[in-house]
Amino acid sequence: MSVGHTLLGLLESGPRHGYDLKRDYDAKFGHDRPLHYGQVYSTLARLLRNGLVSERGTEAGGGPERKSYAITDAGVSDVEQWLATPEKPEIYLQNTLYTKVVLALLSGRSAQQVLDTQRSAHLAAMRTLTARKAGGDLADVLICDHALFHLEADLRWLELTAARIDELAERVRS
Amino acid sequence: MSTAALLSATGLHKSFGPTEALRGASLCVQAGEVVAVMGPSGSGKSTLLHCLAGIVQPDAGATYYQGRRLTDLTDAERTALRRTDFGFVFQFGQLVPELTCVENVALPLRLGGLRRREAERAALAAMARLEVDDLAPKRPGDVSGGQGQRVAVARALVTEPKVIFADEPTGALDSLNGERVLRLLVSAATEHGTAVVLVTHEPRVAAYSTREVIVRDGRTTEQVVA
Ligand SMILES: Nc1ncnc2c1ncn2[C@@H]1O[C@H](COP(=O)(O)OP(=O)(O)OP(=O)(O)O)[C@@H](O)[C@H]1O
Numbered sequence: 001m002s003v004g005h006t007l008l009g010l011l012e013s014g015p016r017h018g019y020d021l022k023r024d025y026d027a028k029f030g031h032d033r034p035l036h037y038g039q040v041y042s043t044l045a046r047l048l049r050n051g052l053v054s055e056r057g058t059e060a061g062g063g064p065e066r067k068s069y070a071i072t073d074a075g076v077s078d079v080e081q082w083l084a085t086p087e088k089p090e091i092y093l094q095n096t097l098y099t100k101v102v103l104a105l106l107s108g109r110s111a112q113q114v115l116d117t118q119r120s121a122h123l124a125a126m127r128t129l130t131a132r133k134a135g136g137d138l139a140d141v142l143i144c145d146h147a148l149f150h151l152e153a154d155l156r157w158l159e160l161t162a163a164r165i166d167e168l169a170e171r172v173r174s
Numbered sequence: 175m176s177t178a179a180l181l182s183a184t185g186l187h188k189s190f191g192p193t194e195a196l197r198g199a200s201l202c203v204q205a206g207e208v209v210a211v212m213g214p215s216g217s218g219k220s221t222l223l224h225c226l227a228g229i230v231q232p233d234a235g236a237t238y239y240q241g242r243r244l245t246d247l248t249d250a251e252r253t254a255l256r257r258t259d260f261g262f263v264f265q266f267g268q269l270v271p272e273l274t275c276v277e278n279v280a281l282p283l284r285l286g287g288l289r290r291r292e293a294e295r296a297a298l299a300a301m302a303r304l305e306v307d308d309l310a311p312k313r314p315g316d317v318s319g320g321q322g323q324r325v326a327v328a329r330a331l332v333t334e335p336k337v338i339f340a341d342e343p344t345g346a347l348d349s350l351n352g353e354r355v356l357r358l359l360v361s362a363a364t365e366h367g368t369a370v371v372l373v374t375h376e377p378r379v380a381a382y383s384t385r386e387v388i389v390r391d392g393r394t395t396e397q398v399v400a
């Protein structure tokens with residue numbers, strides 16, 4: 001996730017102090033990973049250097065947390081461009097898992113066991129997300145749903161691989 | 175085997191002609207548990223559910239409900255048990271097309287000898303929980319698939335059963351409706367200590383369970399020591 005673009009996007013609704021920006025970010029997007037202050041200020045420094053934000057009236061005693069930042073016109077076009085650019089669809093081949101399955105088959109171990117273990121870990125993660133949805137607001141629900149659909153996609157691959165395990169075993173051993 | 179188990183099965187075998195649907199399947203369900211039964215198509219999930227519910231008689235092995243061996247009961251006793259203690263939800267609601275929705279939901283209570291007024295009052299309350307009470311006078315043919323499914327869930331809940339057997343209950347639903355049905359099933363389980371046996375191949379559905387059991391080639395991953 002591009003923290004820079006996200007901070008810029010938040011600044012579009014009005015200038016903010018670095019501290020408020022972090023709080024805003026954490027509340028809206030930081031569910032799993034709140035920002036560090038260091039990250040906020042280094043990102044703001046970069047945006048400042050690139051002319052995408054400008055500093056506003058430093059209050060007395062002005063450390064960085066006292067500065068207020070505003071988005072510039074260049075910043076606004078940057079956000080626009082970012083929003084208009086699609087994310088690269090991830091061709092997320094379960095590399096490690098695929099390697100484990102093949103290695104298990106090669107060594108005469110149970111590949112099914114590898115898959116079963118992974119399924120149970122995936123389902124456990126999905127249960128946690130499902131429980132979080134029950135107690136969460138709409139933003140939580142949407143974020144958890146996104147994660148759930150992705151984990152489900154992994155599991156579908158797992159099930160299909162499990163169904164093809166005999167075929168795979170023949171190929172691997174030949 | 176844990177004496178606290180509400181429902182358990184050990185070493186179930188069941189063949190249909192040459193097809194061995196179950197080959198030593200075992201399962202143990204505690205009150206209030208939501209057990210997801212997963213596994214490939216044709217692996218024996220539905221057959222396992224039918225044996226657990228006493229709908230199908232296994233060739234070998236036994237099912238126990240509250241310490242009673244289901245195979246030792248007479249047909250009439252098993253039928254009565256299914257009516258009073260078990261609730262069922264299937265992929266396609268299986269509502270009686272000639273009855274209205276509220277009559278469908280009231281049916282298990284009527285069969286149990288409750289008078290029409292009381293039965294329909296309880297049915298309406300169950301339907302309200304599933305937000306389908308406004309469909310009461312309609313016939314199943316005149317409601318949508320998702321609505322019909324919620325009516326079917328209301329029917330499964332109306333007797334306040336000890337165990338709900340659900341075989342792909344959301345199979346014919348879109349995600350939002352499916353979630354609603356699942357949330358209600360699961361909250362019923364947690365509120366009333368109802369056990370739910372939930373057959374599904376969808377991981378997002380299984381994520382509502384407290385635990386999963388995998389069926390493969392007629393055997394379960396769960397080992398129950400008799
Ligand atoms: N009444 C029946 N008569 C003959 N064969 C049957 C019958 N019921 C099930 N079978 C067979 O037993 C095996 C297990 O069937 P079952 O319906 O239990 O599978 P399942 O795991 O529920 O599959 P699915 O995910 O497709 O619903 C299959 O090979 C099926 O064809």
Ligand SMILES: [Mg+2]
Nearest residue numbers: 219220221341
């Ligand atoms: Mg089935």
